[in-house]
Amino acid sequence: MSDNYFEIIRPGINTTFQDKGRDHLYHIGIPFSGAMDNRNYLIANKLVNNNLDSAIIEFAYQGPHLKYTGGKINFAITGDVIFIIKKDDTEIEGKCYESYQIENGNEINIISTSKSVYGYLALGGELDIKLQWNSCSINTKANIGSNDGKKLDTGQRVNLKKINSNKDIKKTNYINTKIENIRVIKGTNFDYFSEEGKKIFYEKEFKVSKLSDRMGMRLEGPKIENIVNTNIKSEGLIKGVIQVPADGNPIIMLSDHGTVGGYPKIGAVASADYDRLVQMAPGSKIKFKEINLSDAETLFKLYEMETQNLLSQI
């Protein structure tokens, strides 16, 4: 038993352990998983002096309420998140992108994300959790990863193997930019769709539906007409691929996606826009903008430089 642990008073809606994810397993049906919003995952770890690939707590919408037992520890929350820190009888509203130090008996109550989906809680230390295929990332659909592949639940403990000796308090001024335009590259079945359908895809607005989770994001809007075949022979998928099934409503594959699929692919989201895409909450408006492969590769370089730059300033 660990001397330093958090007890879960309320788990939140979909609270899991995540890290960088696992690779080389698509061929047996296992997706990458990992933190949905990679940049916010990295920043959170940096704010508490962790290795950047450390395990972290990811939550969606409502987050967990935790009570701490043990020696002094730092924590930080990233995303657009409303949370409260309770120390003895005082409650303060916490700020994202700042680390805080708490001690025995203190509580962290993550009320909710604001106009976004995912938030990250990094604890300054090493979580005592099991790895599967070199990653703790929980895939609740396949019950893979730490915590028996299940989301965190009331009453359970999050144990720490060790607490970082570096307890420097850190802060950064990152702002999550909200965008309506998601840049996409033409899909391998782009020509399955009617001229009108292609025009709708690039020119009309879609709404993120409630039926969205870590596996996929379903969109609602004008129907995209298929003029060739609404089924293809099942083949590999990657995250960001946009499939259009027979009903004409696009579905975007996200980090826990099924590894093969049989619906035509109209496009794929540029990697540079993935973090922003996953943060679009149900009801958000989304518009696609076409770019080519070399633009997408350049945009990713810029995204990566910006990420490294942000991290180096912390």
Next chain:
Amino acid sequence: MIKNISNLGDTALYCDFGNEVNKSINSQVIKYFKTIKEKKVKGINNLTPSYNKLIISYDLKQTNFNEVKKNIENLNVETSLKLNTKRIEIPVCCHESLSLDVKRLEKILNLSRDKILENFLNKEYFCYMTGFIAGMPFLGDLNENMRAQRLETPRVKVPKGSVGLTEQFANIYTFESPGGWNILGNTPVKVFDSSLEDEPTLINPGDTVTFKEISLDQYKNYNE
């Protein structure tokens, strides 16, 4: 041989081996998959073989489309290579409590239950690929008179172990999952075991699979 290489998004190569679904094309896909897997090409972080396509995913931080494409085009793939594959017998119980869609199949195929089972059981299947959900094998080919479309409205929950049919293929649900295949029976065998990290999948692409009927008693008391 790969007929065409294009890009899937900005992090994958889409290798097209043709439009047909048959063992010979699929064996080519599997040979490329195995060769690339062993070569450990820089930046490649995933490979997804399917009936007639191979998706090669890469880390955009380490490499890019043109570089990976060049590496794959210059690869020496021994296409006459003999694949090292297994024969696997899967016990299946087709008791009415587990054969969820047998009535629907009787109607669609215009065959009696006994005839459907006889056709299904007296057949060797080839594993084309695994995926969708962890370890799910896609097996083929069913006889022409055994081919049915997916359910019009997919089930929200297909029980774990279900053996399903769609078009020329059979599969096994390794987890409870949503799905639209016609369920003919259920196997007590663990087709996917995540505690075996080195070899979690019982059935792999290229393997031969046969089904053997067991009674409800045998199903309930099955010990691996």
